[in-house]
Amino acid sequence: MNFTKNKPIYLQIAHEIILEIYNHNISLASIMPSVRELSVKYQVTPKTIQAVNKHLNELEIITTKPGVGSVITADYELIKHIHKLNGKSYTLEYIESMKKLSYQDDEIINYIKSSLKGEHNND
Amino acid sequence: MINITNLTKLYSPKKGISNFTYNFEKGNVYGLIGPNGAGKTTLIKLLTNFVFNDEGSIEKNFENNEMLKNISYMPEFNILIPGSVKKNIEFFTMTYSDMNYDTLYSVLDTFEIDLKDNVKKLSTGKVKALHFALTISRDAKVYIFDEPFSGIDVITRKRIVNEILKEVDIEDSTVIISSHELHDMDQLLDEVILLDKSEMITSKSVESIKEENKSLYEWFLSNFI
Numbered sequence: 445m446n447f448t449k450n451k452p453i454y455l456q457i458a459h460e461i462i463l464e465i466y467n468h469n470i471s472l473a474s475i476m477p478s479v480r481e482l483s484v485k486y487q488v489t490p491k492t493i494q495a496v497n498k499h500l501n502e503l504e505i506i507t508t509k510p511g512v513g514s515v516i517t518a519d520y521e522l523i524k525h526i527h528k529l530n531g532k533s534y535t536l537e538y539i540e541s542m543k544k545l546s547y548q549d550d551e552i553i554n555y556i557k558s559s560l561k562g563e564h565n566n567d
Numbered sequence: 568m569i570n571i572t573n574l575t576k577l578y579s580p581k582k583g584i585s586n587f588t589y590n591f592e593k594g595n596v597y598g599l600i601g602p603n604g605a606g607k608t609t610l611i612k613l614l615t616n617f618v619f620n621d622e623g624s625i626e627k628n629f630e631n632n633e634m635l636k637n638i639s640y641m642p643e644f645n646i647l648i649p650g651s652v653k654k655n656i657e658f659f660t661m662t663y664s665d666m667n668y669d670t671l672y673s674v675l676d677t678f679e680i681d682l683k684d685n686v687k688k689l690s691t692g693k694v695k696a697l698h699f700a701l702t703i704s705r706d707a708k709v710y711i712f713d714e715p716f717s718g719i720d721v722i723t724r725k726r727i728v729n730e731i732l733k734e735v736d737i738e739d740s741t742v743i744i745s746s747h748e749l750h751d752m753d754q755l756l757d758e759v760i761l762l763d764k765s766e767m768i769t770s771k772s773v774e775s776i777k778e779e780n781k782s783l784y785e786w787f788l789s790n791f792i
Contacts, residue, residue, distance in 0.1 A: 449753050449782035452774050483732050489596045490737045491757045495774065 454495035457486050459530055466527045476506055476514035568593050568741045574623035576609055584609045585765040591741050599745040601762035607745040611713050615640045629708045639707035641698050643714045653682040659701050670734050671704035677726055692719045703734050711743045728755055749787040761790055
């Protein structure tokens with residue numbers, strides 16, 4: 445996984461895990477791999493993985509069960525909801541940076557539309 | 568794990584380390600960062616009892632802190648003796664009895680180093696990798712790597728990072744890595760300590776740097792410009 449270097453790494457990994465659950469690559473109600481396993485998988489320190497777990501815990505995506513470990517939620521609606529929020533926050537981030545470049549709302553909308561069209565033309 | 572207070576060791580007014588105070592804790596990977604001659608190696612030599620301090624104190628609160636019993640240290644200088652890799656392992660384990668051979672053989676395999684290889688014929692990268700393998704395969708509480716990434720290729724570097732994450736029980740130990748620059752260190756460090764001209768300029772957690780929307784490298788440069 446390639447990380448954006450000027451943003452917290454734990455958030456990027458948390459988003460990645462949420463996406464994996466959303467796409468059914470990680471099963472609902474399954475047990476989270478150990479801190480060590482995730483640390484090797486994402487090539488980050490155990491402390492970063494602990495921050496990922498803490499974040500996922502706060503979002504109630506995982507719950508820690510004594511003797512079992514961290515268990516992923518069985519509630520797909522929750523995953524869909526958080527996935528939507530992530531999409532929204534990336535969009536807001538984009539809009540904010542466009543506004544910094546003095547783009548007006550209609551210009552931003554047109555820019556997105558034409559960019560999406562451009563992407564389809566390349567297909 | 569290691570509490571350091573007002574530690575001073577000066578070879579001359581600007582060479583060494585001056586008035587260094589810091590607590591190294593369990594479960595963290597620390598980066599000792601600074602230009603060449605900043606005081607990184609002096610600090611490491613003090614931690615590993617290679618030199619003794621002029622002033623201040625180092626308190627290591629783990630069971631047996633005599634000499635290097637619980638500290639595994641990869642120096643920047645060569646500690647190999649003439650002969651084969653096997654002979655070097657035998658020599659090394661005469662001093663350090665806490666070698667985990669399963670780990671050692673697996674790490675040597677990763678770096679394609681054979682027990683029969685003559686150390687004189689190893690490339691610079693493999694000599695570094697052998698030092699690294701010996702250091703990482705000990706069952707220690709503290710692991711200290713002095714400039715582990717200097718003078719090696721990208722592949723060896725990636726393998727070293729992977730082996731540290733895979734083989735060291737970081738959650739239960741303290742890892743200290745020195746480097747003269749911060750490029751591509753973002754994922755490996757939890758805390759950075761910036762040294763220059765024998766003094767600590769600042770220390771910070773890597774996540775807090777990223778919360779400020781900076782990469783480690785940008786932050787490093789901003790402290791000098």
